[in-house]
Amino acid sequence: MDIKETEPMLVLSAARRLSIAQVRAAAAQLTVAIDADVRRFGLEVCGPWAFVAHNLPRDSKTLFDIRFCRPVVNADGYDGIFELQQLEPIMVASATHQGPMRTLFTQGYQPLVRQIELSRHAFSGESREIYHQWAGQGGRYHRIEIQFGLAY
Numbered sequence: 001m002d003i004k005e006t007e008p009m010l011v012l013s014a015a016r017r018l019s020i021a022q023v024r025a026a027a028a029q030l031t032v033a034i035d036a037d038v039r040r041f042g043l044e045v046c047g048p049w050a051f052v053a054h055n056l057p058r059d060s061k062t063l064f065d066i067r068f069c070r071p072v073v074n075a076d077g078y079d080g081i082f083e084l085q086q087l088e089p090i091m092v093a094s095a096t097h098q099g100p101m102r103t104l105f106t107q108g109y110q111p112l113v114r115q116i117e118l119s120r121h122a123f124s125g126e127s128r129e130i131y132h133q134w135a136g137q138g139g140r141y142h143r144i145e146i147q148f149g150l151a152y
Contacts, residue, residue: 001115002094006147009047009087011069012038021060027051028137030068037080038070047071049131052087056127092147093121100140108146116148124149
C-alpha cells in the first residue's frame with residue numbers, strides 16, 4: 001500500500017449511477033463515445049482512463065455514483081455532450097493490480113481494503129481506478145491502480 005497525493009486532472013467525463021454489475025457495459029459504451037469526442041474536438045489526451053466512484057458498495061447490486069474520466073491537456077473550444085471537470089488532488093492509499101479483471105476484487109481491492117482498515121487511515125468515500133494498461137474486455141493482463149481516498 002502506498003500513501004500519496006494525486007495530481008490535479010482536467011477530464012472529459014460522464015457520470016452515472018450504477019451497480020458494480022453494470023459498470024462493464026457502461027464503460028464499454030462511454031469510453032468509446034468520450035474518445036470519439038476527444039478526436040472530434042481535437043483534444044489532447046494526457047493520461048490513462050480514470051474511473052472515479054463515490055461510496056463504492058461491497059456487493060454487485062447496490063447503486064453508487066461513478067464518473068468515467070479521460071484526462072485532457074485543455075479543452076478550449078469543447079462544446080460536446082460530455083462534462084469537463086477538474087479533479088482536485090486528494091490523499092489516497094493505492095495499490096496496483098496486475099492480472100485479469102476477474103481477480104481485480106479478490107487480489108486487488110480486498111488486500112488494499114484490509115491494509116487500510118488495519119492502518120490509522122479512514123476512507124473518504126471516493127475511490128479511483130486508473131487504467132495504466134488495458135488489454136480489452138476479456139484480456140488476460142491489465143495493470144490497474146486502485147486508489148481509495150483518505151479522510152483527514
